Amino acid sequence: MVTGGRKRIINMAGLALLLVLPLLAEAADSPFFVSVATRVLIYALAALSLDLILGYGGMVSFGHAAFVGLGAYVVAILAHHQTDGSFIPFLPGAWNGSTQALIQWPLAMVVGGLFALVIGALSLRTSGVYFIMITLAFAQMLYHFMVSLPTYGGQDGLSLWPRSELPLVDLNDDVSFYYVALVLLLLALVAVRRLIASPFGMVLRGAKQNEARLVSLGVPATRYKLTAFVIAGAIAGLAGALLANHTEFVGPGMMHWTRSGEILIMVILGGVGTLYGAIVGAATLLLLEEGLAGLTEHWMIFLGPFLVFVVLFARRGIYGWLAGREAGDD
Amino acid sequence: MTDAILEAIGLTKCFGAVTASDGLNLAVKRGVIHALIGPNGAGKSTAVAQLSGEMAPDAGRIRFEGRDVTDWPTHRRARAGLQRSYQITSVFPAFTALDNVALAIQAQRPHSFRFWTDARLDDSLRAPARAVLERVGLGERAAVKVTDLAHGEQRQLEIAMVLATGPTMLLLDEPMAGMGQAESRRMMEILKPLKGEVSILLIEHDMDVVFALADVVTVLVKGRAVATGAPDDIRADVAVRRAYLGDY
Amino acid sequence: MTAQLFLEQTLNGLQQGVMLFLLAAGLTLVFGIMHLINLAHGTLYMVGAYVAATVTKLSGSFTVGVLAALAAAGLVGAAIEMTALRKLYRRDHLDQVLATFGVILFFNELVKIVWGPQALFLSPPAALSGTVEIIPGVPYPAYRLFIIGVGLAVGLGLRYLIVNTRTGMLIRAGATHRDMVGALGVDIDRLFTVVFAIGAMLAGLAGAMAGPMLAVEVGMGEQILILTFVVIIIGGIGSVRGALAGALLVGLVDTYGRAFLPLAMRAALDPAAADSIGASISNVAIYLLMAAVLIWRPRGLFQAYGG
Numbered sequence: 001m002v003t004g005g006r007k008r009i010i011n012m013a014g015l016a017l018l019l020v021l022p023l024l025a026e027a028a029d030s031p032f033f034v035s036v037a038t039r040v041l042i043y044a045l046a047a048l049s050l051d052l053i054l055g056y057g058g059m060v061s062f063g064h065a066a067f068v069g070l071g072a073y074v075v076a077i078l079a080h081h082q083t084d085g086s087f088i089p090f091l092p093g094a095w096n097g098s099t100q101a102l103i104q105w106p107l108a109m110v111v112g113g114l115f116a117l118v119i120g121a122l123s124l125r126t127s128g129v130y131f132i133m134i135t136l137a138f139a140q141m142l143y144h145f146m147v148s149l150p151t152y153g154g155q156d157g158l159s160l161w162p163r164s165e166l167p168l169v170d171l172n173d174d175v176s177f178y179y180v181a182l183v184l185l186l187l188a189l190v191a192v193r194r195l196i197a198s199p200f201g202m203v204l205r206g207a208k209q210n211e212a213r214l215v216s217l218g219v220p221a222t223r224y225k226l227t228a229f230v231i232a233g234a235i236a237g238l239a240g241a242l243l244a245n246h247t248e249f250v251g252p253g254m255m256h257w258t259r260s261g262e263i264l265i266m267v268i269l270g271g272v273g274t275l276y277g278a279i280v281g282a283a284t285l286l287l288l289e290e291g292l293a294g295l296t297e298h299w300m301i302f303l304g305p306f307l308v309f310v311v312l313f314a315r316r317g318i319y320g321w322l323a324g325r326e327a328g329d330d
Numbered sequence: 331m332t333d334a335i336l337e338a339i340g341l342t343k344c345f346g347a348v349t350a351s352d353g354l355n356l357a358v359k360r361g362v363i364h365a366l367i368g369p370n371g372a373g374k375s376t377a378v379a380q381l382s383g384e385m386a387p388d389a390g391r392i393r394f395e396g397r398d399v400t401d402w403p404t405h406r407r408a409r410a411g412l413q414r415s416y417q418i419t420s421v422f423p424a425f426t427a428l429d430n431v432a433l434a435i436q437a438q439r440p441h442s443f444r445f446w447t448d449a450r451l452d453d454s455l456r457a458p459a460r461a462v463l464e465r466v467g468l469g470e471r472a473a474v475k476v477t478d479l480a481h482g483e484q485r486q487l488e489i490a491m492v493l494a495t496g497p498t499m500l501l502l503d504e505p506m507a508g509m510g511q512a513e514s515r516r517m518m519e520i521l522k523p524l525k526g527e528v529s530i531l532l533i534e535h536d537m538d539v540v541f542a543l544a545d546v547v548t549v550l551v552k553g554r555a556v557a558t559g560a561p562d563d564i565r566a567d568v569a570v571r572r573a574y575l576g577d578y
Numbered sequence: 579m580t581a582q583l584f585l586e587q588t589l590n591g592l593q594q595g596v597m598l599f600l601l602a603a604g605l606t607l608v609f610g611i612m613h614l615i616n617l618a619h620g621t622l623y624m625v626g627a628y629v630a631a632t633v634t635k636l637s638g639s640f641t642v643g644v645l646a647a648l649a650a651a652g653l654v655g656a657a658i659e660m661t662a663l664r665k666l667y668r669r670d671h672l673d674q675v676l677a678t679f680g681v682i683l684f685f686n687e688l689v690k691i692v693w694g695p696q697a698l699f700l701s702p703p704a705a706l707s708g709t710v711e712i713i714p715g716v717p718y719p720a721y722r723l724f725i726i727g728v729g730l731a732v733g734l735g736l737r738y739l740i741v742n743t744r745t746g747m748l749i750r751a752g753a754t755h756r757d758m759v760g761a762l763g764v765d766i767d768r769l770f771t772v773v774f775a776i777g778a779m780l781a782g783l784a785g786a787m788a789g790p791m792l793a794v795e796v797g798m799g800e801q802i803l804i805l806t807f808v809v810i811i812i813g814g815i816g817s818v819r820g821a822l823a824g825a826l827l828v829g830l831v832d833t834y835g836r837a838f839l840p841l842a843m844r845a846a847l848d849p850a851a852a853d854s855i856g857a858s859i860s861n862v863a864i865y866l867l868m869a870a871v872l873i874w875r876p877r878g879l880f881q882a883y884g885g
Contacts, residue, residue, distance in 0.1 A: 060672045122869055125876040129615050129671050129815065133807040134872065140804045141865035148861040150854055199436055199444040199452070206433050209422045216382060216420075217437040217495060218408035224442065257804065261679045268676055298691055304684030308662050311669075311677040 007323040022175045034174045040283045041181040042242045047266040047278035049235035055273030056196050057228045058208030060132050063139025064263045067233040069255030071108035071240025076158040076250035078104050101164035105241045112237020113230045120229035124222050146252040157251025204228050271317025280319045335360040335529045341390035350376040352553035363530045365540045368550035374533045378501045382414045383407045411498035419484045427487050428472040431459035434491040462494040466520050482513035499529045582716050587837045593722045595829025596729025600784035602809040602821035604777025610816025611773050615671050617678040620799030621685045622778045626651045626785025627794045631698045640703035644786045651782020659774050686796045697795035812871045814878025828864050835863035
């Protein structure tokens with residue numbers, strides 16, 4: 001298949017670029033770019049998790065930033081208690097947190113997954129436009145909750161310094177942190193690819209294409225959709241843990257509904273249901289924002305119509321356009 | 331009626347002022363092809379939707395294989411062997427024919443919470459799926475995407491999917507809808523050998539098909555079963571003529 | 579908790595509910611008829627607020643300001659409908675969400691350019707700036723009573739429109755049996771435009787009336803938009819009655835929560851903790867209400883729209 005080959009070439013070129021990017025940045029004497037690229041990787045991870053439920057499960061979640069924010073808060077809160085020696089409230093036993101990534105990050109995934117379980121179980125009682133509005137509303141609920149919780153900074157958030165501790169790797173070094181983010185993104189990519197090809201993935205994709213049919217064949221589809229939603233929430237939580245380390249700050253703004261909108265846009269820009277497209281979409285949107293912000297303070301005035309244009313005229317997304325018919329995995 | 335595999339007892343379903351099922355009683359015997367006929371709007375599809383569990387009746391009970399399944403969700407009835415097809419072809423359009431049938435087989439497994447193996451390399455799904463496609467005459471078309479299949483082939487595919495689940499009872503809602511003569515004949519060739527092996531409730535408009543296939547015929551008018559009997563008896567029945575002539 | 583405080587909070591809740599109703603009615607109709615989810619509905623509210631504030635200051639008349647806001651919201655609504663939304667009616671909800679999100683970004687930035695980043699403040703018109711004794715010894719701001727009155731009048735007007743006019747008949751038919759309206763040979767495009775214009779002007783009216791109570795600022799539209807979603811989810815999509823019930827419920831629960839929850843918590847916890855946790859929970863009380871409704875009736879209290 002010729003087009004399949006095209007997809008392979010694009011993926012290999014992309015991977016090569018990501019691998020040598022810090023070297024290029026150093027050669028070009030702009031180490032700042034490593035930080036920008038790390039941000040791209042982290043958002044790509046979040047977008048990837050959204051593409052799992054959107055592109056393969058047909059669930060238009062407009063609250064994905066909530067799980068990212070939760071993951072970020074887990075890291076910051078654990079570090080906060082470790083630093084000032086206080087105990088975490090409402091937990092059985094007395095634990096004063098941790099600064100270890102190997103404790104923080106898995107916990108961020110667990111918390112992201114747990115909240116996804118509750119929000120998903122409620123939201124999946126409905127479908128279509130209700131689902132969009134309900135996921136949006138629940139995300140906004142978490143946002144308001146964190147805004148009004150003075151214990152963890154309220155509106156002002158928490159700062160995180162130093163970054164999480166990982167054996168053998170110093171995350172405070174930007175290049176090391178970049179490669180950690182890259183490895184996690186690639187691991188997630190491989191895992192989600194396998195997931196959508198698995199029996200579970202076939203059921204999930206069947207639910208997207210024709211849920212009524214799936215149910216009348218004998219599959220309780222909601223359980224599978226909810227499981228996918230939880231997995232996506234956990235991956236988004238991991239993205240949040242990375243994001244907290246990247247910005248060295250956590251605030252309710254991370255959960256704001258416009259952030260959810262941005263992650264959704266990344267998926268669309270890259271191409272719904274393409275996985276690799278999530279990376280392309282994250283890169284495009286973030287670099288576009290950087291670029292436009294350099295030109296004018298009012299860059300949103302260009303971004304808005306650009307989005308309308310993309311929706312109206314470029315449905316397959318950038319990756320879909322690059323890789324042709326074989327971009328998707330259906 | 332102990333030899334009935336599927337029974338509807340007093341099924342009632344209203345949509346506002348419209349009564350789609352009006353105390354419907356129906357008993358399908360094991361191993362027969364039981365046709366459900368009636369004029370447009372008689373409530374045939376509504377009856378099937380209630381039997382399959384996709385629509386909850388306002389009143390009445392449904393028994394399948396001797397068990398009361400009225401409160402069972404659709405997927406549970408399907409797993410118990412009560413499968414259906416739709417008047418408008420309902421398959422997975424982005425998948426290939428083989429994927430569709432393999433997914434139908436997978437649907438009968440205890441669960442699909444298997445996250446790591448490649449479903450398309452799983453021979454325990456693919457081999458039986460291929461066999462069923464052969465059986466309905468789609469063996470050559472296994473790798474073709476549904477959207478590239480002809481209309482008649484899509485209908486055959488849907489039958490292949492429900493057969494692949496190993497059903498004990500099929501609810502077929504106009505399986506020949508929109509088919510040409512040749513395609514209809516082929517569909518009849520697929521359905522005929524099922525007699526005895528699987529019980530079938532068949533909704534069909536084409537009387538030739540009904541009289542060629544069915545062992546028992548029930549006439550539905552305004553949500554009620556007005557006559558049930560052997561095809562020849564029904565042909566002669568006054569109530570049936572009235573139903574179709576509309577002077578009741 | 580005195581009866582007086584309770585009465586005041588009830589009126590506050592009703593007033594907030596009425597504002598939400600003005601937005602929810604339009605949004606729910608647009609969804610019911612056109613099957614369109616329009617995130618930019620809050621933008622029309624913001625436009626109404628800015629135009630009313632500016633025109634009121636320039637002309638010195640609140641009435642002129644409100645009329646200008648209605649016109650501006652209608653015009654902006656028509657412009658959005660014609661440039662972006664019209665092409666989206668037949669698209670899936672994901673496309674609609676993204677395109678209207680783009681519209682929001684554009685207008686928020688445009689407003690920032692035209693009016694600057696600072697919030698505008700507006701005082702109520704002189705005639706309504708005082709208080710009224712609702713029962714002897716209990717003064718209440720006249721302007722808030724005015725809003726409740728306007729909201730009730732709009733509600734009755736909408737009811738008349740929907741129950742007694744041909745347009746209303748089509749709106750009802752469209753919300754429940756969308757395909758049939760097309761089959762009746764009705765000019766669907768015109769019906770869409772009329773419904774969209776009604777929705778836009780109601781949003782503009784709400785924005786104009788919000789001016790004297792809130793800071794008029796960028797982002798105000800989205801804040802109320804999400805509350806409006808909660809209202810519609812509770813009330814049931816496509817149902818104006820549901821929008822009214824949901825709006826009043828959300829208004830009251832939100833107001834009571836903020837007023838009484840910290841007080842109630844003080845009975846169990848020490849005051850500082852009670853205020854902090856009480857504030858957090860009251861902030862999210864309406865979302866908990868939404869979750870409860872979802873468990874009880876997933877399609878809302880008054881489900882009008884079938885599929």
